[in-house]
Amino acid sequence: xxxxxxxxxxxxxxxxxxxxxxxxxxxxxxxxxxxxxxxxxxxxxxxxxxxxxxxxxxxxxxxxxxxxxxxxxxxxxxxxxxxxxxxxxxxxxxxxxxxxxxxxxxxxxxxxxxxxxxxxxxxxxxxxxxxxxxxxxxxxxxxxxxxxxxxxxxxxxxxxxxxxxxxxxxxxxxxxxxxxxxxxxxxxxxxxxxxxxxxxxxxxxxxxxxxxxxxxxxxxxxxxxxxxxxxxxxxxxxxxxxxxxxxxxxxxxxxxxxxxxxxxxxxxxxxxxxxxxxxxxxxxxxxxxxxxxxxxxxxxxxxxxxxxxxxxxxxxxxxxxxxxxxxxxxxxxxxxxxxxxxxxxxxxxxxxxxxxxxxxxxxxxxxxxxxxxxxxxxxxxxxxxxxxxxxxxxxxxxxxxxxx
Amino acid sequence: xxxxxxxxxxxxxxxxxxxxxxxxxxxxxxxxxxxxxxxxxxxxxxxxxxxxxxxxxxxxxxxxxxxxxxxxxxxxxxxxxxxxxxxxxxxxxxxxxxxxxxxxxxxxxxxxxxxxxxxxxxxxxxxxxxxxxxxxxxxxxxxxxxxxxxxxxxxxxxxxxxxxxxxxxxxxxxxxxxxxxxxxxxxxxxxxxxxxxxxxxxxxxxxxxxxxxxxxxxxxxxxxxxxxxxxxxxxxxxxxxxxxxxxxxxxxxxxxxxxxxxxxxxxxxxxxxxxxxxxxxxxxxxxxxxxxxxxxxxxxxxxxxxxxxxxxxxxxxxxxxxxxxxxxxxxxxxxxxxxxxxxxxxxxxxxxxxxxxxxxxxxxxxxxxxxxxxxxxxxxxxxxxxxxxxxxxxxxxxxxxxxx
Numbered sequence: 170x171x172x173x174x175x176x177x178x179x180x181x182x183x184x185x186x187x188x189x190x191x192x193x194x195x196x197x198x199x200x201x202x203x204x205x206x207x208x209x210x211x212x213x214x215x216x217x218x219x220x221x222x223x224x225x226x227x228x229x230x231x232x233x234x235x236x237x238x239x240x241x242x243x244x245x246x247x248x249x250x251x252x253x254x255x256x257x258x259x260x261x262x263x264x265x266x267x268x269x270x271x272x273x274x275x276x277x278x279x280x281x282x283x284x285x286x287x288x289x290x291x292x293x294x295x296x297x298x299x300x301x302x303x304x305x306x307x308x309x310x311x312x313x314x315x316x317x318x319x320x321x322x323x324x325x326x327x328x329x330x331x332x333x334x335x336x337x338x339x340x341x342x343x344x345x346x347x348x349x350x351x352x353x354x355x356x357x358x359x360x361x362x363x364x365x366x367x368x369x370x371x372x373x374x375x376x377x378x379x380x381x382x383x384x385x386x387x388x389x390x391x392x393x394x395x396x397x398x399x400x401x402x403x404x405x406x407x408x409x410x411x412x413x414x415x416x417x418x419x420x421x422x423x424x425x426x427x428x429x430x431x432x433x434x435x436x437x438x439x440x441x442x443x444x445x446x447x448x449x450x451x452x453x454x455x456x457x458x459x460x461x462x463x464x465x466x467x468x469x470x471x472x473x474x475x476x477x478x479x480x481x482x483x484x485x486x487x488x489x490x491x492x493x494x495x496x497x498x499x500x501x502x503x504x505x506x507x508x509x510x511x512x513x514x515x516x517x518x519x520x521x522x523x524x525x526x527x528x529x530x531x532x533x534x535x536x537x538x539x540x541x542x543x544x545x546x547x548x549x550x551x552x553x554x555x556x557x558x559x560x561x562x563x564x565x566x567x568x569x570x571x572x573x
Numbered sequence: 574x575x576x577x578x579x580x581x582x583x584x585x586x587x588x589x590x591x592x593x594x595x596x597x598x599x600x601x602x603x604x605x606x607x608x609x610x611x612x613x614x615x616x617x618x619x620x621x622x623x624x625x626x627x628x629x630x631x632x633x634x635x636x637x638x639x640x641x642x643x644x645x646x647x648x649x650x651x652x653x654x655x656x657x658x659x660x661x662x663x664x665x666x667x668x669x670x671x672x673x674x675x676x677x678x679x680x681x682x683x684x685x686x687x688x689x690x691x692x693x694x695x696x697x698x699x700x701x702x703x704x705x706x707x708x709x710x711x712x713x714x715x716x717x718x719x720x721x722x723x724x725x726x727x728x729x730x731x732x733x734x735x736x737x738x739x740x741x742x743x744x745x746x747x748x749x750x751x752x753x754x755x756x757x758x759x760x761x762x763x764x765x766x767x768x769x770x771x772x773x774x775x776x777x778x779x780x781x782x783x784x785x786x787x788x789x790x791x792x793x794x795x796x797x798x799x800x801x802x803x804x805x806x807x808x809x810x811x812x813x814x815x816x817x818x819x820x821x822x823x824x825x826x827x828x829x830x831x832x833x834x835x836x837x838x839x840x841x842x843x844x845x846x847x848x849x850x851x852x853x854x855x856x857x858x859x860x861x862x863x864x865x866x867x868x869x870x871x872x873x874x875x876x877x878x879x880x881x882x883x884x885x886x887x888x889x890x891x892x893x894x895x896x897x898x899x900x901x902x903x904x905x906x907x908x909x910x911x912x913x914x915x916x917x918x919x920x921x922x923x924x925x926x927x928x929x930x931x932x933x934x935x936x937x938x939x940x941x942x943x944x945x946x947x948x949x950x951x952x953x954x955x956x957x958x959x960x961x962x963x964x965x966x967x968x969x970x971x972x973x974x975x976x977x
Contacts, residue, residue: 527941530941531941531945534941534942534945536934537931537934537935537938537942538938538941538942538945538946541935541938541942541945541946541949542942542945544949545945545948545949
């Protein structure tokens with residue numbers, strides 16, 4: 170570590186913010202996390218942790234804690250939502266996987282991952298956590314940054330600031346000003362239910378440990394167990410024909426039912442057990458490279474909001490956190506550390522953002538396009554990681570994905 | 574041949590009707606062809622003759638005549654209409670082609686093919702040709718069929734009737750009554766222009782002897798030379814967003830320009846030289862198996878109208894003609910001959926109809942679907958005929974195409 174510890178403020182106490190706080194504290198710095206909500210927490214659905222994420226969690230010292238409640242699925246299976254037939258699968262526990270990736274593929278409840286990071290943050294003596302602090306402005310001088318809040322006229326002064334304030338980042342708005350997030354016209358309905366509450370075919374199905382992605386025309390359903398198999402997580406995603414940027418009356422439950430009506434029995438049986446309490450419009454942004462603005466740096470969804478089709482949103486935030494922690498160990502001045510962090514992260518995050526969109530298109534193909542996709546994937550073996558390895562490898566094989 | 578020659582009336586003097594007349598006359602029967610138009614003829618665009626068609630022409634004794642004006646393209650090339658890059662190609666003159674198919678792949682002007690068949694029909698002593706005869710009804714007795722005409726109260730009595738009256742077949746309407754043809758909402762603009770009339774990049778391009786298919790989103794352009802290379806044939810096809818079954822005001826030239834606007838330079842350069850004098854809405858029908866109705870049998874488009882995406886419409890009519898001629902050589906009673914013909918032909922024609930639709934879908938893919946198609950075809954060699962051989966082989970390898 171460098172000679173003089175910094176005081177760094179983190180805006181946002183979600184997965185990315187807490188991971189960054191932990192990484193920076195472990196590099197010897199003093200960290201204050203400010204969260205706008207009244208309590209720290211995550212809203213309830215599952216999360217996939219590819220090996221790049223579990224490697225990051227190991228570096229943050231929380232992998233064992235996360236593993237205690239996570240599930241290690243044996244396979245990632247892509248099924249055709251219309252025919253009910255398997256399209257392809259990846260073995261996540263075999264020798265080929267282990268020798269290539271070293272770290273486990275896990276699925277967990279967002280709350281469980283967030284809880285593990287929060288517990289580690291609370292325990293760490295150099296981390297201070299504040300809730301009920303909504304940042305309204307960040308004023309930089311050559312020597313520091315002062316954060317302004319909606320709730321109090323008190324300012325928070327820090328040597329540097331990490332903006333981990335998510336998709337609708339206030340700091341990105343101030344610093345980058347690239348407009349609103351881009352809505353994909355897709356919505357998700359998601360949630361995890363107790364396996365014990367399930368009956369009939371779903372009760373049996375929910376004992377399956379694999380991650381199952383049912384791919385269909387402009388829709389898909391993802392299923393996997395979380396929390397030691399006690400909860401079964403389901404995410405139903407579809408494109409709405411009634412998208413209206415000025416209204417919430419699109420992507421409704423009625424549309425959900427309609428879009429999934431032609432699915433195979435297994436998908437239709439699962440649909441009544443998909444959580445309906447909230448609809449999640451799905452957003453991303455085009456990649457940017459200017460993550461650093463003086464003593465302020467963007468991280469996680471504030472830096473690279475992405476569609477969820479590669480299941481890399483949280484994984485990339487964790488990669489960010491580790492990279493930022495390392496940069497702040499190797500460099501004295503926050504500007505130098507941030508530049509080093511951005512140099513390592515922007516291109517990779519941009520690739521993932523771009524390819525998440527593409528993978529969504531592949532997943533949501535219809536008719537002949539879906540048929541060709543299935544043909545193209547038919548010859549894959551479950552040990553063939555060549556197309557996905559660059560996503561699951563934080564540094565190393567950075568073979569860019571093919572460009573349509 | 575059998576003991577007693579029949580008198581067979583052919584309704585329709587297009588390619589299928591004339592080929593059938595020739596085949597039956599060569600089997601020893603007396604044939605009367607009745608054509609509604611004032612003169613025999615074909616409307617002007619090109620036509621591809623795959624080896625199944627050139628084999629049929631050889632059996633009809635007109636292959637040499639057709640070859641005199643046809644072009645034998647070295648390749649069938651599929652290009653991406655947006656990027657201008659080659660997707661795949663088939664060698665049509667190499668050793669692999671010749672050893673597998675034996676007969677040439679030719680492209681010709683419809684008028685030239687029709688002219689060769691007409692000349693052979695006019696020369697044949699057992700064939701009588703009548704124009705200006707529009708069939709309105711066909712009345713069967715146990716011994717004969719009587720055709721009624723719009724132009725005269727005279728009837729034509731025959732032992733049997735071949736309905737080769739095309740897509741809008743009057744006889745199919747009477748016998749099968751399966752409604753109107755199915756419009757695909759696609760239209761074609763097509764025609765062949767003198768190469769000498771072309772200037773600039775098109776003048777040079779029109780010396781290319783290969784068949785070139787530019788595949789794009791919901792559109793494509795086909796190009797090849799005909800008539801010894803003197804004419805260059807172009808067919809521009811696209812899906813209209815304004816289809817209206819009760820109007821001709823859709824698939825307009827303005828839509829043509831709009832749909833092709835995003836194409837590569839080569840396609841946009843070609844577009845002004847696509848014939849615009851007439852738009853051709855593209856129709857087919859679902860396959861049927863009841864081609865035989867007593868002493869009347871369906872042939873060509875009247876039996877199996879298909880979309881043009883496999884370029885098999887005329888080829889299948891020629892296969893019909895040869896099969897019908899053989900059946901009428903091998904069987905005494907027309908009913909038996911027709912049953913034998915239908916047994917040989919209905920399943921194969923149905924496959925081609927169905928797969929022509931599919932091939933259109935493949936050709937017209939957009940975005941990720943097109944990208945996957947190009948990926949899937951990238952590894953093909955020009956000597957690999959495995960996917961198309963069943964189409965180009967009248968009997969033999971009948972491997973059905975994959976089903977989406």
